[in-house]
Amino acid sequence: MEERLFQTARDIEGLYPHVHIWGFPIATYLFLGGLAAGILLFATIYYLKGKAEDMPFTVKIAPIFTFIIISIGLFLLVYDLHHKLYVWRLFTRFRIESPMSWGAWTLVGVSIFSLLWPLSYIDDIEQYLYRRGWKNLDWITNFIRNLEHRFAPFRWTILLFRKYRTFFAYILLFLSIILGIYTGILLSAFNAHPLWNNPILGPLFLTSGVSTGSAFVMWLSNNKKERKLMSTIDMALIATELFFIVHMIMGMQAGPEAFKEAAHLFLGGQFTVVFWVLFVGFGLVLPFILEGLEMRGFHIPPALPALLVLAGGYLFRYIIVLAGQMSEYPFN
Amino acid sequence: MRYAMAIEVNKCVGCGDCVVACQTENNVPLGYSRDWIIEVVKGEYPNLFMHFESQRCNHCEDTPCVRTCPTGASHVIEGGIVKVAHDECIGCGACIEACPYDARYFHPDGYVDKCTFCDHRVKDGLDPACVSVCPTHCMHFGDLDDPDSEISKLLKEREHYTLLPEAGTKPQIYYLK
Numbered sequence: 001m002e003e004r005l006f007q008t009a010r011d012i013e014g015l016y017p018h019v020h021i022w023g024f025p026i027a028t029y030l031f032l033g034g035l036a037a038g039i040l041l042f043a044t045i046y047y048l049k050g051k052a053e054d055m056p057f058t059v060k061i062a063p064i065f066t067f068i069i070i071s072i073g074l075f076l077l078v079y080d081l082h083h084k085l086y087v088w089r090l091f092t093r094f095r096i097e098s099p100m101s102w103g104a105w106t107l108v109g110v111s112i113f114s115l116l117w118p119l120s121y122i123d124d125i126e127q128y129l130y131r132r133g134w135k136n137l138d139w140i141t142n143f144i145r146n147l148e149h150r151f152a153p154f155r156w157t158i159l160l161f162r163k164y165r166t167f168f169a170y171i172l173l174f175l176s177i178i179l180g181i182y183t184g185i186l187l188s189a190f191n192a193h194p195l196w197n198n199p200i201l202g203p204l205f206l207t208s209g210v211s212t213g214s215a216f217v218m219w220l221s222n223n224k225k226e227r228k229l230m231s232t233i234d235m236a237l238i239a240t241e242l243f244f245i246v247h248m249i250m251g252m253q254a255g256p257e258a259f260k261e262a263a264h265l266f267l268g269g270q271f272t273v274v275f276w277v278l279f280v281g282f283g284l285v286l287p288f289i290l291e292g293l294e295m296r297g298f299h300i301p302p303a304l305p306a307l308l309v310l311a312g313g314y315l316f317r318y319i320i321v322l323a324g325q326m327s328e329y330p331f332n
Numbered sequence: 333m334r335y336a337m338a339i340e341v342n343k344c345v346g347c348g349d350c351v352v353a354c355q356t357e358n359n360v361p362l363g364y365s366r367d368w369i370i371e372v373v374k375g376e377y378p379n380l381f382m383h384f385e386s387q388r389c390n391h392c393e394d395t396p397c398v399r400t401c402p403t404g405a406s407h408v409i410e411g412g413i414v415k416v417a418h419d420e421c422i423g424c425g426a427c428i429e430a431c432p433y434d435a436r437y438f439h440p441d442g443y444v445d446k447c448t449f450c451d452h453r454v455k456d457g458l459d460p461a462c463v464s465v466c467p468t469h470c471m472h473f474g475d476l477d478d479p480d481s482e483i484s485k486l487l488k489e490r491e492h493y494t495l496l497p498e499a500g501t502k503p504q505i506y507y508l509k
Contacts, residue, residue, distance in 0.1 A: 001376060007369035007384060008348045012437045019434065021425040082423025083442035089403040089420050100402035100426050189400055191500060192432035256498065329432050329496045 004331055019193075019325045025080040027318040030183045031212070032073035033107075034205055034313065036066040037180030038213015040114060042230075044173035048166065057221035058230070060121040061128055065216070066114040074107060099186040106178045113172045119144065120162045132222065180206040183317075187324060195262035195327035196320070198251055204244040205317075211237035212313035215287075219306035227302055231291045234309065238288045245280065262327035271323050279319060283312015334476040335411040335449055336504040337463070338483050338492065339386055343470035346371060346384040350462035350471070354388075357450060357461035361440050366447040367462055386462070386471065389414060389435035389447035390495065390503030397427035397436065406444075411475070412504060413451050418443040432499040449473075476504075 014021040043063045046052065052059045078087055091108070095101040118125060126141045148155045161168055184205030187196040211234055218230040252263035266275045287305035294300045346369050354360060354367050367388035374381045391414050398406045398414060405420035406427050416427075416436075421443040428436045428444065439445040450460035454473075458464065463471040474483035483506075491509045 001374065003373040005371045005373075007346045007371045008351045008365065010365050010368040012364055014428075015434045015437060019429060021428055021438070080424075081442075082425070082438045082444075083421055084423070086403075086419065086422045086443075089405070089422050092420075093404055095402060095404055097399045098402045098426070100400065100424065104402060190426075190429050191396055192430055258498070325429070329499050331496065 018328055020322075022080070022321055022325065024318075025076040027321040028314070029073045029076045029080075030186075030205070030317040030321065031314045032069050032076075033103075033183050034180055034209025034317070035212045035216060035310075036069045036073070036110070036114065037176045037206070038210040039063060039066050039069075039216055040110070040117075040172055040176035040213075041180065041210055042213055042217060043117065044169045044176065047169050048173070055223070055226050055229070056124065056128065057223055057226055058217050060118070060124045062217050062220070063114055064118040064125065067111065067118070070107065070111045070114060074111070099182055099189050102178065103182045103186060106175055106182060109175045110172070110179050113168060113175065116157070116161045116168070117172065119158050120165060122148075122158075177206070180209040183209070187320065190324075192329065193262075193324045193327050194252070194255070194258040194329070195265065196324040198248055198259075200244055200248045200251065201320075204241065204248065207237055207241045207244060208313050208316055211241060212310050215306040215309035215313075219303050219310075228295070231294060231302070231305070234305075235288055235291050238284050238309070242280070242284060258327070258329045261330065262323075265323045265327060271319055274315070275319055279312050279315050282308055283315055284309075287312070333411040334504070335391065335413060335454065336474070336476045336483055336506060337449075337460075338472045338486050338506045338508055340470040340472075340508045341372075341383040341385060342509070343468045344369075344384040344386060345468055347467060349465050349467060350386050353461040353465040354447070354450075357453075358448070360445075364437060364439070364445070366435075366445070385495075385507060387433065387435075387495070388462070388505065389431075389449075390433055390501065390505045391447075391449060393502035393504060394500060396430040396432075396501060400426040400430045402426065409451065411449075411451075411454070413449045413454075414446070415448055415451065416444050416446060418445075432496050432501065433503075 039062045043059050046055050047059045078084060081087060090104040094105060122141060122144055129135070129137050129141065148158065181202045184202035188198060188201040191197045214230045214234040214237065218227050218234065221227050249263050249266060252259040265271045287308040290300050290305040348369055351365050351367055351369065355365060358366060360366055367386060370385045370387055372383055372385060391412055393412065395408060395414055398408055402424060403420050403422055405417045406414065407417065408414055423438060423442045423444065436444050436446045453460060459473045463473045472483050472486055474481040476484055478484060486508060487506055492506045493509065494503045494506060497503070
């Protein structure tokens, strides 16, 4: 038997009985970052494949949302800081060892490009709004037109972006992959938390992020071909995710004691039901079956599997953030 | 120069003087502490054994806190002392997550705070506050790179252990058995 007790008081918030300093804002940010990365990944890939006209929603419309998504994520990130006024310190240097540092710089790039990308498609967006009958949204396009008209530098930037769009698409593709993978690597860099400290978390978060991106497009697109393609891609991504999850848990089970204890959180521990039933069951397997049925001709509203995937992706980030902080090296 | 601390666990009576001395010396806010004492009980009744461990930042050689810090606020100064530059810290909490010893915490003012090995005293040739007040003289502070220092000799002669060596941080607080 070994028992360890505090002899002097140390009742500091967020440290005991286990570290708990990251919660809702960080989990939500990780989800939003992955989602934005997924949407931009599809937009740039299909643009570079020359499919902009076949897949208008994916390439031209969906990226509008990424700027909003990233803005909410950034707000949550800053909100979670304890020394908020010093946030600019993130941009006084680049630290290659710290995933959070490359995340901060990547976010700057992604947010600029995710604003310029839809701005460069303003004509198509105007037409799209008109075709879908969303005329009450035309104040946005009118506002941008006005801005373009009045500020020459703004107009020049958009023209430049339009002219070299292929070049910028390659940069944005690269940045969105970094954004998708860094959220996982961010957590796996913490060796004090065995659950996070596994190399599969980066690819797993990227796959999950891209999967939520495809679900987002599938949900909001009104183009049948686009939806079908996204549904097929999503099925492949869900299958990959399932393999990664099994691989992650097997890896931890085969590891030293601290890693076995981390795996136990999902195998009999307190996250077992929420992980296997809610996330794997309702967030991965059920949408996979629904998408499969739809491909076989059954009529299933596309919003249903899409929303399940999105909710599953969010739940997954939340579970990993909370459970990861509970998994620590045991002192005895 | 490699500063380290050696603590004789069987000499420690768990009085908490080191904790109070640190709080006073470093103006640690009420309710917080940079060091703390753990009572360790081992064995089966009636053969129980007990000792105390005075714990604090381990000023590790391989510092996960410094590695994960996005701004460079967490840094290592001469002698391997790990410090936080308050005006560079954004309070993101990455270093708190990275530390397996729970040595760091959010100061009520927002930045991250922790043990500094009393570097302001050490540079004047004094011992850290916790070491200097210990009534049983169970703590020893010194330079490991100097083979003639008290701590180097103690570590050569006596059996010792560190906390969580499996976390791979190469901690520099040694507990003498």
